[in-house]
Amino acid sequence: MQLHWSPKSPYVRKVMIAAHELGVVEQLELVRSVAAMLKPNPGLMEVNPLSKIPVLVLDDGSTLFDSVVICEYLDARAGGRLFPAEGPERWQALRWHALGDGLLDTLILWRNEREREAPLPTLIAAFELKLHASLALLEAETPELEPTPFGIGHLALVCALGYIDYRFASQAWRTHVPRLAAWFGAMQQRPSVRATEPVDG
Incomplete structure (x- = not known):
């Protein structure tokens, strides 16, 4: 899985904390990506038309965004403990x-x-x-x-x-x-x- 990532984004940080908590960090290939409000990134828009990070590119090429969706996906893959079930x-x-x-x-x-x-x-x-x-x-x-x-x-x-x-x-x-x-x-x-x-x- 590829994660479009920046070390300064708090939304990326959410995903990375979740990945650490769930023990799946090693499954992520981090792709340094720039997302600026006034300068849409054409490369990033290929995986997220909103030109925002984080974006998770799955092994089949499909994509997930935004941070809460990615966190829930990683949680489900790891057996689920960050999202109470009911x-x-x-x-x-x-x-x-x-x-x-x-x-x-x-x-x-x-x-x-x-x-x-x-x-x-x-x-x-x-x-x-x-x-x-x-x-x-x-x-x-x-x-x-x-x-x-x-x-x-x-x-x-x-x-x-x-x-x-x-x-x-x-x-x-x-x-x-x-x-x-x-x-x-x-x-x-x-x-x-x-x-x-x-x-x-």
Whole structure:
């Protein structure tokens, strides 16, 4: 299997954490691919018309995207443990996943806006408000996150919080959410998370 990949993409990181957790990293051939919002990549568009990563090219030539679809595919191949099969545990895991992905979407839009020549202050303020509201919710839910087995929801939240550190270090987000900060600190010690830290270059 080929994975179109970049060391800086938080969505690629989701797939790589899943691959490490599931023990399938060695089955992936990593293909370095550039995906920029303002410069669609013709080569990448051959496997994903949206010119976005990650994309998983299967051995039969078919393709899967986006990150959650790829994670679920790898999970199914490996016997399934990142996605609870049913019941309240499944819906909570998918809810946490949606929050993590939604927060990532917000952060990426925020980063794009702040790099414009004349960022819109009201839009920047809206992004910041959503960040702090999300962190407050997660702080309140950390007592539930902590004992729940590591799954797709945890994985998405780890990637979102890691992206804050990577692209928004000035936010100093840990100050007002100590329990969430402690939980994330523990998550950062997982081998899968340590192996997938974003890097420039």
